[in-house]
Amino acid sequence: MKKQLAILLLLYCWICTSLSGQNYNYAPNSLNIPTIRKRGEVSMGLGYGHATNSLDVQLAYSPFKQVLILGNYFHARNKEVRQQTMNGTDYYFGEAAIGFYETYKKGVGSITAGWGNGNLFSNYEMNNSAELSIQRWFVQPGFAYQSEFFHAAVALRFSRLNYTKANVSFSINPSDLAHIQNIEAKNPILLPELGIQAGIVFKPVYLGLSISSIFPDTNLWDFTRLNAALMLSTTFGTRRKG
Numbered sequence: 001m002k003k004q005l006a007i008l009l010l011l012y013c014w015i016c017t018s019l020s021g022q023n024y025n026y027a028p029n030s031l032n033i034p035t036i037r038k039r040g041e042v043s044m045g046l047g048y049g050h051a052t053n054s055l056d057v058q059l060a061y062s063p064f065k066q067v068l069i070l071g072n073y074f075h076a077r078n079k080e081v082r083q084q085t086m087n088g089t090d091y092y093f094g095e096a097a098i099g100f101y102e103t104y105k106k107g108v109g110s111i112t113a114g115w116g117n118g119n120l121f122s123n124y125e126m127n128n129s130a131e132l133s134i135q136r137w138f139v140q141p142g143f144a145y146q147s148e149f150f151h152a153a154v155a156l157r158f159s160r161l162n163y164t165k166a167n168v169s170f171s172i173n174p175s176d177l178a179h180i181q182n183i184e185a186k187n188p189i190l191l192p193e194l195g196i197q198a199g200i201v202f203k204p205v206y207l208g209l210s211i212s213s214i215f216p217d218t219n220l221w222d223f224t225r226l227n228a229a230l231m232l233s234t235t236f237g238t239r240r241k242g
Contacts, residue, residue, distance in 0.1 A: 031195025093118030
């Protein structure tokens with residue numbers, strides 16, 4: 001009964017924290033906070049965020065003792081937006097990282113650094129559009145806790161966003177154009193992002209809510225400050241010796 005109530009609470013929080021505008025110039029993907037404890041382990045996560053109709057895919061692998069390799073893909077694709085038959089934003093972003101981890105009795109501390117690349121296409125009224133190419137360098141310290149029934153994690157991602165290319169229709173709404181011009185004036189942008197996760201363990205998987213939030217006020221750039229994904233994750237492939 002307790003797990004059923006916890007699932008309902010997760011769903012409620014997911015709905016309440018997943019509200020955003022139709023167009024945006026950046027959205028934070030879910031932070032990959034690894035739970036790997038031994039060499040040879042692999043963790044996989046799959047999440048859905050309904051605010052941006054997005055899919056999060058996360059991978060982590062330990063090739064050597066206390067060494068991590070991470071891979072993330074954020075998929076908020078909308079074919080109709082790219083074809084300019086519907087207003088909205090189509091966005092994809094992929095990244096890879098390497099780092100180190102330290103295990104504790106019921107937790108894992110980690111620090112990773114990596115690079116990512118993506119593309120964002122927004123279609124506005126009258127088929128006016130803006131296409132932005134984004135690169136991101138980041139450093140991310142984090143900590144994950146997991147008991148027999150509960151999972152929780154927190155991490156800070158210190159990002160350096162670099163908008164490398166912009167193709168913009170100058171007849172778009174003046175406020176939308178001003179947001180992009182503000183990005184160009186500030187570029188590259190240093191951006192701290194907070195990731196919080198909480199969930200319920202159903203061995204060998206756990207179901208959780210992953211919330212990603214941008215610290216500073218980003219109204220001048222029209223960034224999505226809060227993104228929530230319902231995640232299903234698992235870890236497997238433990239080696240006895242490491």
